[in-house]
Amino acid sequence: MATRTDAPTRREQILKEAARLFAERGFHGVGVDEIGAAVGISGPGLYRHFPGKDAMLAELLVGISEQLLRGARHRLAEVDGGSAEDVLDSLVEGHIDFALDDRPLITLHDRELDRLRDSDRKLVRQLQRQYVELWVEVVREVYPVLTEPTARSAVHSVFGLLNSTPHLGRPGSLPGRGAMAELLHRMARGAFEAAGTE
Template sequence: MSTSASSPALTRREQILREAARLFAERGFHGVGVDEIGAAVGISGPGLYRHFAGKDAMLAELLVGISGRLLDGGRRRVRERRASAAELLDSLIEGHIDFALDDRHLITLHDRELDRLRDSDRKLVRQLQRQYVELWVDVVREIYPGLAEAQARAAVHAVFGLLNSTPHLGRPGALPGRAATAALLHRLARGALAAADGSAAL
């Protein structure tokens, strides 16, 4: 979802989803019509129905999709682990930062529109998110074995809140550059987890 909508690397379906996420985040789910989403990708509104049953289907695919991609990415990093738990944690943080910086619209969309999903889709999002959290909890507790499970889980949720604050950091041009912002978020995440353990070292 982080590739430009005009890029040939994106399928038409992916372009539609990207523009739908942007418009939903900017103007709200009910503030955007199918025709406007179609115009953003250069097709008629009715043409969208060849790809999606409607706006509800787009919203579900966006929110279920990003939850699944985060979990799959985290599992891949764990599966491909070649180094210490601390380095694995750094890798997990980097992956989440990539999402937080490149898919800011989806963070806004999740915060505002999750309750609009039908029950089955909302439950699936929550299930995927719980599995993603537990993946992090296992790694955090390997680094900080004195941290109780409930404390580790609370700390991971707090770090997600910190990293997912990117929609509130101002327009991308107002940030101190992607690399600098990513480095700052990474230091803050590691510091928060160390503080949860009562450790001064990162």
């Protein structure tokens, strides 16, 4: 989503607007007609792309979990041979990109995950566990003093910090994106540093 540079497909446009509207007004507060209007098609026209709102929600939440895990694996491959510090910095940068560019999906996950079918919710949780464990392994390389449970707690804490971006105010009221990314990066690495020196 956030890393694509080519023009979004109609399906991607629908998902982006659905995420924004669901995050603003809640899943049940948004109708298919409103989503359609946001992308310039009729509400019923959405059914050519999705069977309904439930399918949009599932694709959004499963999709972002898949994207985060795939992106993290790609970043590990990119810095193959680099130091564990480089790998951790790259993972932090990737998550910051998500936290700054896909803020509605964070809100959506927090509010609406329980609305998914059991199979979709289990898939999201499975992908998230894999993502966390990837981070835990890297964090323990950088800070060998950390036990596995402590490293996992530190990773979850840093995710909580980075995923707080929807609560920081409107985008125009924040520092520029570059400055915000740098601040979040320093804070994330500072949290790991504090955990690693206990």
